[in-house]
Amino acid sequence: MSRGLRPLLIGDLKVELPIVQGGMGVMVSTATLAAAVADCGAAGTIAGVALGYGTPENESDYPAASRNALREEICKAKAATKGVVGINILGALTNYDDLARTAAQAGADFIASGAGLPLSLPQHAEGTDTRLIPIVSSGRAAAIIARSWKKRYGRIPDAFIVEGPMAGGHLGFHKRDLQPPAPGVLEELVREVLAVARDCADSPVPVIAAGGIFDGKDAARFFALGASGVQIATRLVATHECSVAQSFKDLYLSARPEDVVIIDSPVGMPGRAIRTPFVDRLLRGEGEPFHCGYQCLKTCDPRTAPYCIAKALFNAVRGDLDHAVVFAGSNVSRVHEIVSTRELLEGFAAEAQAELARLV
Numbered sequence: 001m002s003r004g005l006r007p008l009l010i011g012d013l014k015v016e017l018p019i020v021q022g023g024m025g026v027m028v029s030t031a032t033l034a035a036a037v038a039d040c041g042a043a044g045t046i047a048g049v050a051l052g053y054g055t056p057e058n059e060s061d062y063p064a065a066s067r068n069a070l071r072e073e074i075c076k077a078k079a080a081t082k083g084v085v086g087i088n089i090l091g092a093l094t095n096y097d098d099l100a101r102t103a104a105q106a107g108a109d110f111i112a113s114g115a116g117l118p119l120s121l122p123q124h125a126e127g128t129d130t131r132l133i134p135i136v137s138s139g140r141a142a143a144i145i146a147r148s149w150k151k152r153y154g155r156i157p158d159a160f161i162v163e164g165p166m167a168g169g170h171l172g173f174h175k176r177d178l179q180p181p182a183p184g185v186l187e188e189l190v191r192e193v194l195a196v197a198r199d200c201a202d203s204p205v206p207v208i209a210a211g212g213i214f215d216g217k218d219a220a221r222f223f224a225l226g227a228s229g230v231q232i233a234t235r236l237v238a239t240h241e242c243s244v245a246q247s248f249k250d251l252y253l254s255a256r257p258e259d260v261v262i263i264d265s266p267v268g269m270p271g272r273a274i275r276t277p278f279v280d281r282l283l284r285g286e287g288e289p290f291h292c293g294y295q296c297l298k299t300c301d302p303r304t305a306p307y308c309i310a311k312a313l314f315n316a317v318r319g320d321l322d323h324a325v326v327f328a329g330s331n332v333s334r335v336h337e338i339v340s341t342r343e344l345l346e347g348f349a350a351e352a353q354a355e356l357a358r359l360v
């Protein structure tokens with residue numbers, strides 16, 4: 001019997017198109033892109049990291065600047081769409097608790113959180129309807145989170161995002177497993193997390209597959225395996241609605257497979273990026289010492305860190321590519337044009353639907 005695409009249910013939240021936008025920091029996935037995605041019936045995600053960067057307040061009061069900018073971004077997205085909009089918060093942030101609380105109180109539909117196990121997340125969303133989605137890269141991490149949340153807070157995750165080694169940005173894998181990532185790893189991880197998701201509650205927790213899912217055909221493979229949704233990011237950068245500088249998008253369009261590299265990041269995880277003059281300097285072991293009046297990452301010691309990742313990512317969205325880290329997924333060399341978010345998502349969903357009917 002063939003099956004079509006089904007809405008993704010995250011707790012009591014219904015996402016008509018079972019596609020989630022991956023959070024992209026710093027300031028790559030802002031309210032504009034998230035609202036455009038949500039308007040298509042998918043789930044939009046604002047990256048909650050360092051949204052105050054570049055403002056005078058950021059230097060004088062970093063936590064307040066981040067908090068206020070996050071609140072504003074949520075209000076902006078909510079005013080622009082009636083669709084589903086959530087927030088992505090990196091577990092490595094020093095102001096993680098504050099941002100999670102702010103997002104939940106400002107009415108984020110969900111919080112997705114990775115780069116460390118989000119063991120305290122339920123505490124920050126208490127008393128709100130915000131659904132909670134850990135981002136994991138192993139079945140073991142999913143099991144630890146589910147067990148800990150049940151014991152400490154009497155709740156379970158509303159969904160799991162499983163991010164494999166082909167994703168962009170920071171990656172929960174050892175460097176040696178990323179160059180190049182072995183095929184089929186995400187499929188294996190999805191199976192592992194599905195097993196945990198089946199056992200941790202009376203009804204199975206939905207699992208969302210992420211990392212290297214380029215088109216509807218890829219997505220259908222994961223739906224056929226039992227995933228309830230897919231998360232995509234890289235392709236959404238190449239849309240009219242993504243607000244990064246044109247040179248950032250042009251770098252995506254011109255990237256060849258050999259331009260995609262793995263770098264070390266002060267976050268303490270490897271990251272996948274496109275080569276820029278700055279990235280080339282990092283690869284040669286040259287750093288860029290910096291002064292930091294606050295510390296945004298738990299893992300970063302500004303006195304010894306080779307460079308400031310927040311600044312390098314901020315330079316990217318502004319188009320200063322000579323001093324930038326431009327994150328991208330391993331399939332970025334397959335991106336050849338800028339389209340509207342609607343054209344991308346509707347084409348993606350139609351292809352997934354057709355392929356799923358063939359597979360199942």
Ligand SMILES: Cc1cc2nc3c(=O)[nH]c(=O)nc-3n(C[C@H](O)[C@H](O)[C@H](O)COP(=O)(O)O)c2cc1C
Pocket residue numbers: 021022023024025026028047049088090114115135163166167168169170210211212213231232233234235326327328329330331
């Ligand atoms: C430019 C860029 C920035 C990203 N930033 C974040 C981030 O701030 N937090 C996060 O959890 N994931 C981040 N990611 C990972 C994505 O959310 C997503 O899971 C992944 O890239 C999906 O794979 P795809 O890009 O191949 O579609 C980033 C990815 C990209 C391409």
